[in-house]
Amino acid sequence: MAYQSPALIEYVIDGDAYTVAVVGDWIDRFRTTGQQDLFESDGYRAADGWFMPLGGATGEVSFIVERDYSAHSDAQGAFLSPEVVVGADLIQSTGTLRMTIGAEAREWENAVLQSVTPALPSGPTSAVATAFRFIVPPVPVEG
Amino acid sequence: MRDSDWRITWNPAGEAPRVLLDFGDPMDGEIQRDLVQVVDVGRFDQATQGRPFGRKNRKRRLEFNRLVEFDSSAGAFLAMIDAAMNDPWGEKSLVQIAPKLAGSIYGRAAMLSFERDFVTQPKPGYIEKYAFRVDSGATGPGTPAITIISGWFNPPLSGGGTGSGSITVVLGPGHGLTPGDVVFVDGVAGVTPGYYSVSAVNGNNVTIDAPSDKTPAADEFPDVFGTDDLDPISGGGEDHHGAGAVNFNGTVRIRISGMTEVGASYEWRSGGAWNAISPDSFGRDEITYNTQLLRIDHGGWYRETYAGKVLTLDGEAEKLTTSSESLIPETRMDLAPFELRKNGVKIDEHPVAPFFKVIKRWTYQGPRFHDIATGKTLTITLRADGGTARLNSGVAERITAGTVQKAS
Secondary structure (H helix, E strand, O other), rough: EEEEEEOOOEEEEEEEEEEEEOOEEEEEEEEEEEEEEEOOOOOOOOEOOEEEEEEEEEEEEEEEEEEEEOOOOHHHHHHHHHHHHHHHOOOOEOOOOOEEOOOEEEEEEEEEEEEEEOOOOOOEEEEEEEEEEEEOOOOOEEE | EOOOOOOEEEEOOOOOOOEOOOOEEEOOOOOOEEEEEEEEOOOOOOOOOEEEEEEEEEEEEEEEEEEEOOOOHHHHHHHHHHHHHHHOOEEEEEEEEEOOOOOOEEHHHHHEEEEEEEEEOOOOOOEEEEEEEEEEOOEEOOOEEOOOEEEEEEEEOOOOOOOOOEEEOOOOOOOOOOOOOOEEEEEOOOOEEEEEEEEEEOOOOOEEEOOOOOOOOOOOOOOOOOOOOOOOOEEOOOOOOOEEEEEEEEEEEEEEEOOOOOOOEEEEEOOOOOEEOOOOOOOOOOEEEEEEEEEOOOOOHHHHHHHOOOOOOOOOOEEOOOOOOOOOEEEEEEOOOOOEEOOEEEEEEOOOOOOOOEEEEEEEOEEEEEEEEEEOHHHHHHHEOOOOOOOOOOHHHOOOOOOEEEEE
């Protein structure tokens, strides 16, 4: 179920901020994750084993942005060009993912946009639901 | 969605223990704690079946989740992002898994992953899922059920309190409960079995905010005995003549009330050693104390020749005749103040005031004295603090059974 974004979501590459979603845009499935690898002793009869975190935690920030279009043909056009959603092709070098919530801003530095996946939901509306998936270090900083 | 029966604490023994999941947190699903081992399969030529065997390098994971709710979606969104700032990457620490009713498990843990999903229904918030690698853990101190020795039902709070009342139960020493603990109360008449919080602990007396259908009306005052007229004072006599002292012995009746705190030690004394008191079920006791009430030293009396003098205890010698001189004897009260103490702390004191009269009468020209005492036996009322009022109905409404089990 989509909800209205409480945050301005921007992706900053080389000082250029690209707006992914503004406050009030329909977004969905906003999720953050993180994971790290462990060293775990392996071998016969290792029992519960000795383990140590190897660090290097990696995370994901993913969400779906939904845009409504007045005509189905417009939606199809947007579907064919992810650039339409944000005005640029953002799958390139490393940038900063910035969320601005009111007066607060949080940034994931060294964020990489891994995938942009537009979809055309079936139904009476003409919409494009574009899934964004950023690979980030999981700990954000205050922007 | 369910309420958490668990408390999972990261680094519980450290300076900044972090509760990742607390009792009562809404959960999307129960916690999981699975254990796997790698299984190898030996395959042999010509054998139709392989032979699996466990490598016994076991890996245990702990997974749990909770729902964190906020009033605004912006607040939830920001909190969800900020929550990642505290995640213990690159650390291995002790983790405590505490069920509400059983003993805790302590084990080493390292974080594997987290997931946080933003939700807006029914309230803005996020669902936080954690996965940890843990070892099998060691069993922590258990929390067995504690049998209630005794207790009573307290009246509802006055002055616009909750009105639900509470119970005070007497537990054995070393019960380990402190105010704020959550306990599971079971088997107490009038109290629905369930989780309640400890509001006060006074030695072995533990007061629990457990509403009871046996909660009586508030009783502000301890029970008070009336006063009666009691025995005459004995002592003295006719044989005391010449220089010397006359001792008057009498009875002091001590009535003590308000000793309602079950399990407390109450003692009284009038000088000397403390004496134990065994209050009845209403918190009262009555003690008869035989002692020397006063003493008159009349060293100068014999030599006086004024007939018919009346000596009173206030130190005056009244003349019954028209003698010209009066005599002031030395009188002495030997009675120390009556004191009451609870658990070694003095809580009441009653000074003794003379309420009787002693007459010494000189008969004509003879070396004989009459020492006559009249008055009333002293009745002293000492009041203990009363504390939480015991039921007027007494023993029948006391708590006599049940258990208390620490939950957190």
